[in-house]
Amino acid sequence: MSDTVGTKSALGWAVHISVAALVLLWLFPTVGLLISSFRTADQISASGWWASLSTSEQVIQVRTGGRDAASEQDGVFVVQGNILTDGEDAPGAVEIVDYGVSSRAIGAYQIGETAEFGDGETLTLNADGTYLYTSVEEPGRRGQRVFVTALLPPDFTTENYQTVLFSGTGQDNMAKAFFNTLTVVIPATIIPILIAAFAAYALAWMEFPGRALLIAAVVGLLVVPLQLALIPLLQLHNAVGIGKGYLGVWLAHTGFGLPLAIYLLRNYMVGLPRDIIENARVDGATDFQIFVRIILPLSFPALASFAIFQFLWTWNDLLVALVFLIDATGETTVMTRQIVELLGTRGGNWEILATAAFVSIAVPLAVFFAMQRYLVRGLLAGSVK
Amino acid sequence: MNPALQGLITILVGVGGCVGYFYFSNQILDKVIFPAKGPKAGDNINRANQVRPWLFLFPAIFALGLYLGYPVIETLRLSLTDRAQGGAFVGFANYNQMMAEPKFWEAIRNNMLWLIVVPAASTGFGLLVAQLTDRISWGNIAKSLIFMPMAISFVGASVIFKLIYDARPAETAQIGILNAIWMQFDAGFGSLFVLQLLPTIVLLGFAAIVGYTAYVLVSPIIDREGQRSVSFIPLRLIGALLGVWLVWMSLSSLIGVWTANPPYGEPQQWLTLPFWNNFFLMVVLIWIQTGFAMVILSAALRGIPEETIEAAIIDGANPFQIFFKIKVPQIMGTIVVVWTTITITVLKVFDIVFAMTNGQWETQVLANYMYDKLFRANDWGVGSASAMVIMLLVTPILVWNVYNARKEMR
Structure with missing residues (x-):
């Protein structure tokens, strides 16, 4: 603001604090999902993710050793061991x-007290988890359930990612959907760029009647909702035999991405120095040569901007x-579709949902942070006037 | 065929086809049709140059026409026909049928709410962050983090916020942060402060800002001092009326804040609370769009000439006066652009509602209503009619954009 001319430092602090608060507020949701994806199902339902960062008191369900671990002493069955390591997931x-x-x-x-199960069974549990279990009758195969209230240190696992990416079955496995998404995205990002680049060059640097009208049409098509295109195009695809499939989705994304591509690239190309292009013309270069040798390399920032937009949008x-x-x-x-299905069928299984969502979010986030400069530049070229 | 292989071939065919098309069509034009030699060489070069732009443009025009132009006409036609009767022309029957459905009006009402709240909140927050981060040393990091949700899909964001809104039975631990906070309220002073005093302040502040904005819009019309011409009188009046209505709404909801008797101690299924659940869905889009607004407004703030601000400081303006009276008026054009861009995004919002509530519990919006009609009820007539409604709502912005673009080119 007006810090240059010396405002009160109180206001400066207020600015720092409110920006920090806003940033935290904006990060909070994503962080929650990220942390949840590293917790087991039990941990997620036992406490909120924010509690997982510090030691928390939780009830964990464990079992004593069963029949196999029991030994008979003086007519009673005795099981000894450590309750925290005997169970499957303790x-x-x-x-x-x-x-x-x-x-x-x-x-x-x-701790140290002796618990009575009521039918001649007793259990004594020590602080270190060792226990003594006695029973008059022969114990069952799986042992008795014990509910231990314990202080758990922060504990994270990559098991969910293992499940979602590799070992999961059916809907839980995102690997196939991941590759399907990739298959959709790459051609759908590359093809419109070329078509749009030629058109943008024509609209920026070639003189012909109707040019202004075409530019206006592109600006108008920018905002046409693609909802209108669904049924007519599906009919068209069915009529020409494409039907539902990759080819159809590539073509659709190409068509829907073109207005923005042409608009962004034209705005950028118009700003290129006229001298270079005219010098090349004087030297006898054809439009095709000018475009390939001069315009395309110079337009790299705009091409990158659009590529990121189209990538994010199609992904x-x-x-x-x-x-x-x-x-x-x-x-x-594709991944988005599979996540929506998971929301319906596995709405309570946050370990799967959170991990699946994060797998789909991770790639755009990486692209975003790596290429943010171009994204911002594209946004500015696309809207500020 | 393996889809990955198919994809690779498509890239090769697509890219190769494009390059080949452009290269060979130019070659044919220059060498075969209008060769630049012989007696008519000069004429031929000129003619070739007249044809060439269309060679460059043809693929784009073809794709745009087929994938965006044609569907608009075709949807209009479909909206006037009935699929069940073999595509017979039925006039406005589909529109009448749609108007008679309560779900449609619910979608319209919700869409209007979305159209007011989301652009306003996103632009407001965006402007706030842009201004606050303008001169602080770690401003770029802060902006980059707030911008981040732009990269997250609507579906991913829906999962993120479903976790926030999650509800568990009262006796177990709450894993959704909103319910975890809610369970802290117990009708004591704390809840009085957070749930009644704070909303009161926010509502009064909102009413004050909106009222002031309405006043600013109208005041040049009322007292025309000097020879300044006032532009956009109808727009200003509409804006002012909208402002008055919003002031009225926020003041009347003040009564609600003080008379409500919230169910303390019970976890809430936030997404099933009629009316309010719309706002919980809107939060998702606001969270995503604020970054967009911030980036653009931040660039606009940087573009303000330094002298105007320095002059204001010398004249003794305080920071708030500088912001509202010097900076905001200078970036008004950008604010309008941001607002309309977000408005268009809002009109097309589909994924969030589809993934989070699917239009249940009175959260239907037009885009999801249309999807319902097209692909669940298989009623192409009514589906197309609702698509035309979306188109109709977009049209003013479309015309405005085209008008501005043409003005700039002159």
Whole structure:
């Protein structure tokens, strides 16, 4: 603001603090999803993700050793071991607060106290997790459930990514959808650039009747909602035999991306120095040569801007893929579509949902941070007047 | 065929085809049709140069016409026919049928809410961040982080916010942050402060700003001092009326804030609360679009001539006066551009509603209504009619953009 002429430093601090607050507010949602994707299903439902960053008190469900671990001493069956390492998914490095043997009385017993199951079974649990379990009858195969209230240190896992990317089955596995998305995106980004670049050159540097009208038409088409195009184009694709599939979605993305491409590139090319082009003309270069040798290399920033836009748009798109690509077999499903399906069928399984969403978000985010400069430049060329 | 291979071949064919088309069509034009030699060499060169632009333009014009031009006409035609009757012309029957549906009016109402709230909030936040980060040392990092949601898909953002709105039974731990905060309220002083005092201040502030804006819009019409001509009188009046209506709305909702009796201690299913759930959906789009508004407005703020600000400081203006009276008027054109661009995004919003509520619990919007009609009810007539409604709403912005573009080229 007007810091240059010495405003009160209180205002300066207020600015710093409010910017920090806004940034945190904007980051918070994404961070939540990122952290959730590194937690197990139990951890996610036991506490909010913000609690996972510090030691938290949680109830974990574990089991004593079963029949196989039991030994008979003086007519009673005895199982000894460590409750925190015997079970299938018991975490390490926890501090036990108290415990219980029924889901209705969690935390009924202190450490060292002896719990009664009621039918001749007892359990004594020590602070380090070692326990002594006795039973009159022969224990069951799986052992008794114990509810341990424990202090858990922050604990993260990459298991979810393992599931979503490699080992998952059916909808849980995003690998196929990932490659499908990639298959849609790359041609749909590259093809419109070339077509648009030639058209933009013609609109910027060639004289012909109707040029102004064409530019106006491009500006108008920029805002035409693609919703209007769905049914007519689907009919058209069916009529000429393309049907639903990659070819259809590539063509559709090309058509929908062209107005912005032409607009951005033309605005940029118009600003290139006239001298260079006229000198080349005088030296006998044809328009084709001028375009390939001079205009294309000079327009690289604008080409990059549009490429990023089109990449983000096609990668993140749902509607066009739903209409033009995904048929009844679902073989060609893209990531956005699969995530929407997961939201419907696995709405409570946040470990899968969060990870799947993050897999789809990660690539655009990487592109965004790597090429932000071009994205900003493109935005400015596209709207500020 | 393997899709990846198919993709590779398409890239090769597409790129090769384009390059080949442009190269050979130019060659044929120069060497075969109008060769630059012989007695008519000069004429031929001129003729070739008249034809050449169309060679360059042809693929683009063809694709634009086929993929954007033709569908507009075809959708208009479809909206006047009935698929069940073999595509017979039925006049405005589809429109009448659509108008009779409560779901359609629900979509219109929600769309209007979206159209007011999202562009206003995104532009407002964008302007705020742009101004605040303008002169601080880590401003670029802050801007880059707030800009980040632009890269996130609407579907991804929907998942992110579904986690925020998640609700669990009251006796278990809440994993959605909104409910975790909500469960802290207990009708004591804290909740009185956060849920009633704070909204009151925000609403009063909002009403004051909107009222002031309306006044600024109208005042040049009321007292025309000097010979300054006032432009856009109808637009100003509409803006002012909208402002008065918003002031009225915010003041009347003040009563609601103080008379409401919220259900403390119960986790809320935020997305199923009628009316309010619309706002929870809008937050997603505001979160995404603020970065866009910020980037553009920030560039505009940088472009303001330094002298105007220095002059204001010397004249003793305080920071707020500088912002509202010096800076904002100078970037008004950019604010309008940002506003209209976000408006268009809002009109087309589909993924967020589709992924989060699918139009249930009174959250329907036009784009999702249309998708419902087209692909679930298979009613192309009514679906096309609602698409035409979206087109109709976009048209004023389209005309405005074209008008501005033509003005610039002269």
